Amino acid sequence: MRRGARFLRVAVLGVGLIGGSIGLAARRRAHAEVCGYDPDPEVLARALALGAIDTAAADLSAALAGAQVAFVATPVGALAETVRAALAAAGTDCVLSDVGSTKRAVADAGADQRFVGGHPLAGAETAGVEHAREDLFDGATWYLTPGPGTSGVLYERLHRLLASIGARPTAIDPETHDRLMACVSHLPHVLANLLVTQAASLLGEAEPRRLPAVGPSFRDATRVAGANTAIWTDIYMSNRDALIAGIDELAARLQEVRGWLLEGQAPAVAAWNDRARADRDALLGSGLAGGAVIELRASVPNRPGVIAEIALALGHAGVNIVDMALSPSEDNSQGVVAFWIRGDDHAERARGLIAGLGFPVVQA
Amino acid sequence: MRRGARFLRVAVLGVGLIGGSIGLAARRRAHAEVCGYDPDPEVLARALALGAIDTAAADLSAALAGAQVAFVATPVGALAETVRAALAAAGTDCVLSDVGSTKRAVADAGADQRFVGGHPLAGAETAGVEHAREDLFDGATWYLTPGPGTSGVLYERLHRLLASIGARPTAIDPETHDRLMACVSHLPHVLANLLVTQAASLLGEAEPRRLPAVGPSFRDATRVAGANTAIWTDIYMSNRDALIAGIDELAARLQEVRGWLLEGQAPAVAAWNDRARADRDALLGSGLAGGAVIELRASVPNRPGVIAEIALALGHAGVNIVDMALSPSEDNSQGVVAFWIRGDDHAERARGLIAGLGFPVVQA
Numbered sequence: 001m002r003r004g005a006r007f008l009r010v011a012v013l014g015v016g017l018i019g020g021s022i023g024l025a026a027r028r029r030a031h032a033e034v035c036g037y038d039p040d041p042e043v044l045a046r047a048l049a050l051g052a053i054d055t056a057a058a059d060l061s062a063a064l065a066g067a068q069v070a071f072v073a074t075p076v077g078a079l080a081e082t083v084r085a086a087l088a089a090a091g092t093d094c095v096l097s098d099v100g101s102t103k104r105a106v107a108d109a110g111a112d113q114r115f116v117g118g119h120p121l122a123g124a125e126t127a128g129v130e131h132a133r134e135d136l137f138d139g140a141t142w143y144l145t146p147g148p149g150t151s152g153v154l155y156e157r158l159h160r161l162l163a164s165i166g167a168r169p170t171a172i173d174p175e176t177h178d179r180l181m182a183c184v185s186h187l188p189h190v191l192a193n194l195l196v197t198q199a200a201s202l203l204g205e206a207e208p209r210r211l212p213a214v215g216p217s218f219r220d221a222t223r224v225a226g227a228n229t230a231i232w233t234d235i236y237m238s239n240r241d242a243l244i245a246g247i248d249e250l251a252a253r254l255q256e257v258r259g260w261l262l263e264g265q266a267p268a269v270a271a272w273n274d275r276a277r278a279d280r281d282a283l284l285g286s287g288l289a290g291g292a293v294i295e296l297r298a299s300v301p302n303r304p305g306v307i308a309e310i311a312l313a314l315g316h317a318g319v320n321i322v323d324m325a326l327s328p329s330e331d332n333s334q335g336v337v338a339f340w341i342r343g344d345d346h347a348e349r350a351r352g353l354i355a356g357l358g359f360p361v362v363q364a
Numbered sequence: 365m366r367r368g369a370r371f372l373r374v375a376v377l378g379v380g381l382i383g384g385s386i387g388l389a390a391r392r393r394a395h396a397e398v399c400g401y402d403p404d405p406e407v408l409a410r411a412l413a414l415g416a417i418d419t420a421a422a423d424l425s426a427a428l429a430g431a432q433v434a435f436v437a438t439p440v441g442a443l444a445e446t447v448r449a450a451l452a453a454a455g456t457d458c459v460l461s462d463v464g465s466t467k468r469a470v471a472d473a474g475a476d477q478r479f480v481g482g483h484p485l486a487g488a489e490t491a492g493v494e495h496a497r498e499d500l501f502d503g504a505t506w507y508l509t510p511g512p513g514t515s516g517v518l519y520e521r522l523h524r525l526l527a528s529i530g531a532r533p534t535a536i537d538p539e540t541h542d543r544l545m546a547c548v549s550h551l552p553h554v555l556a557n558l559l560v561t562q563a564a565s566l567l568g569e570a571e572p573r574r575l576p577a578v579g580p581s582f583r584d585a586t587r588v589a590g591a592n593t594a595i596w597t598d599i600y601m602s603n604r605d606a607l608i609a610g611i612d613e614l615a616a617r618l619q620e621v622r623g624w625l626l627e628g629q630a631p632a633v634a635a636w637n638d639r640a641r642a643d644r645d646a647l648l649g650s651g652l653a654g655g656a657v658i659e660l661r662a663s664v665p666n667r668p669g670v671i672a673e674i675a676l677a678l679g680h681a682g683v684n685i686v687d688m689a690l691s692p693s694e695d696n697s698q699g700v701v702a703f704w705i706r707g708d709d710h711a712e713r714a715r716g717l718i719a720g721l722g723f724p725v726v727q728a
Contacts, residue, residue: 006460037569038496076380077399078658087711093713104699126578130377156589166395176566179566180563180567181431183559183562183563183566183577184559184563184581185581186584187562188581188582188585188586190583190618190621191555191559192585192615192640193621193636193637193639193640194617194618194621195547195548195551195552195555195637196612196640196643196644197617197639197640198547198551198613198614198617199544199547199548199647200643200646200721202540202543202544202547203544203647208416209678211548211647215588216587216588216589217548217549217552217556218548218549218552218555219556219588219648220552220584220585220588221552221555221645222552222648223558223581223584223585224578224584224648225640225641225642225643226579226637226638226639226640226643226644226645227637227641227643229634229638229641230634231660233609233633233634233637234438234627236632236633237625237628237633240625240626240628241592243625244622244625244626247618247621247622247625248622249562250558250559250618251560251618252556252616252618253558253561253562254554254611254614254615255615256556257514257554257558258608258611258612260512261601261604261607261611262604262608263598264601264603264604266597266601268596269597269601270593271560272557273557273591273593273596274590274593275561275590275592276557276558276561276589276590277557277589277590277591277593278590279560279561279563279564279589279590280589280590281590282564283560283563283564283567283575284583284586286435299475323523364724
């Protein structure tokens with residue numbers, strides 16, 4: 001049953017940019033009551049003064065008392081430990097998530113039916129509750145990594161809260177998430193660092209070492225070079241095995257190109273360049289699927305993991321769940337999940353995928 | 365002696381974006397008379413209609429008849445051959461340059477006292493005389509690669525024409541130029557291609573392969589992926605040994621970072637990231653040297669290579685020559701070169717460098 005949203009109680013553990021923005025958005029857009037905790041009393045007082053939280057808690061347990069949704073929004077290095085502590089302190093009806101940029105590390109810490117790993121693709125690089133904004137997550141992908149034991153009821157509650165604050169929750173498994181982030185975020189940062197250092201060493205003999213006004217490609221490729229060291233060292237280290245795998249793949253591809261250059265194989269270089277253009281168009285090309293929002297209703301058994309299984313299948317296929325709602329049957333043995341999907345083609349694909357998982361599904 | 369600029373005769377061989385823009389700027393800003401030639405008669409007619417050239421020549425020799433400055437602005441693949449043909453056809457008082465993005469290839473073809481390799485850092489990626497603009501080179505670095513035998517008189521004429529059309533001519537040796545371009549342009553393009561292909565292969569199982577709204581680092585790093593294949597295959601192939609050297613250096617640096625990640629050496633990663641930030645600040649940081657323009661006068665023997673030697677020394681030290689003028693003595697055995705340098709510190713550095721080369725120099 002749809003719970004009155006006005007009284008949703010949200011706990012935010014760590015009230016920096018992300019935690020503060022969650023608080024602001026949850027209060028103003030989801031009419032939630034937000035209790036915050038931060039180990040730094042000054043930060044906590046500022047979050048309260050800025051209206052990012054309704055109340056400031058004295059410790060983690062006090063913040064979690066009565067919470068129905070809780071977010072761990074500490075720096076990456078403290079995430080796993082805080083998730084463990086929060087799971088020990090939170091009630092049985094509290095869904096707990098985090099906002100870390102890597103997900104396998106917390107997957108172990110959060111092996112609990114109440115835990116769903118999370119990662120909003122917004123605002124990662126600056127810090128400070130002063131920059132918190134109600135609209136920080138508008139239109140932003142918010143990855144969720146439900147585990148096989150995740151409670152469907154709790155997953156749905158988290159998904160709906162995130163959608164109501166403007167984000168686009170998208171389920172993904174932790175391994176794919178971390179490999180994807182290694183490739184599209186961490187590796188570009190590594191390469192930006194390497195390119196500036198290589199150019200600086202090339203110009204190192206001359207003084208000053210200023211680069212002439214080169215074309216935009218170098219500026220673009222190195223814009224993130226030397227990003228916040230504390231944050232990025234944490235990120236690199238917490239995702240280091242996926243990043244190493246990404247580096248190894250890149251190194252192998254680099255050797256392939258080197259070989260074509262060495263052997264003067266212009267046609268191979270041309271074909272590779274054409275392929276890159278096609279790949280870029282496919283990855284970053286035209287806008288999102290448009291069209292009307294269509295409601296699908298699936299009947300599912302009431303056991304952990306079912307909602308996560310469907311959400312992951314849809315996320316993997318690139319189908320965005322605009323909203324979802326779960327209605328248990330009276331005897332609580334099964335339930336109906338409603339999924340709202342935008343666009344006929346995506347709705348049709350979702351219907352096929354859900355049916356393929358063995359669950360009866362109809363268009364409402 | 366300063367020649368009346370109004371009657372400078374300029375030949376442009378290849379009237380695409382770059383050649384057309386040279387023509388427009390030379391006509392409107394240097395009051396030059398511009399004769400153009402292009403193997404494609406339609407392109408040539410369009411250049412004439414757009415006012416990029418005063419007259420259209422029937423062939424390369426006709427375009428060069430009476431020219432005092434000539435630019436080879438063909439695609440990279442045809443540069444060396446066209447430079448050779450142009451040197452055979454041009455008169456003894458014609459300075460010939462090119463606009464190719466790599467410089468060692470034409471250095472051999474242009475081993476002639478009339479030849480100075482060139483590379484404007486502007487407008488490289490689009491094509492077509494329709495996009496030609498008078499202000500395309502405003503403030504753009506325009507690399508010049510004079511050889512040891514380059515005539516000082518001819519170098520000065522080219523330098524002054526380029527400065528008068530808005531560019532910042534900067535002398536550099538061909539090897540350093542090509543290594544620099546490999547690092548700051550060609551390697552970023554290679555990495556952009558590799559990153560999109562790697563991300564696409566990661567997402568390849570799902571349909572559609574659209575990337576979610578990731579952070580800006582991936583977009584920035586891959587903006588040039590799959591750039592114009594014809595142009596970029598030529599560029600990659602013409603600079604392939606410098607590019608291979610750049611790839612090898614990057615691969616070695618990548619392995620270094622991989623080692624720190626593998627061994628969990630967070631302090632090394634943090635120090636590396638800090639170094640990258642310092643390098644980026646040094647390379648791309650605060651604006652150009654300001655201050656008043658100061659005139660230096662150097663007495664030099666009238667022999668080939670002297671002007672090139674001074675220009676290269678200043679270019680290597682990061683000192684920009686705003687303008688220059690050459691005045692031979694009456695018996696033509698020696699001359700005075702005036703250099704205009706912006707800023708006290710750069711002027712002082714220039715004075716030290718010129719004196720260090722053994723030429724008497726005073727501030728005018």
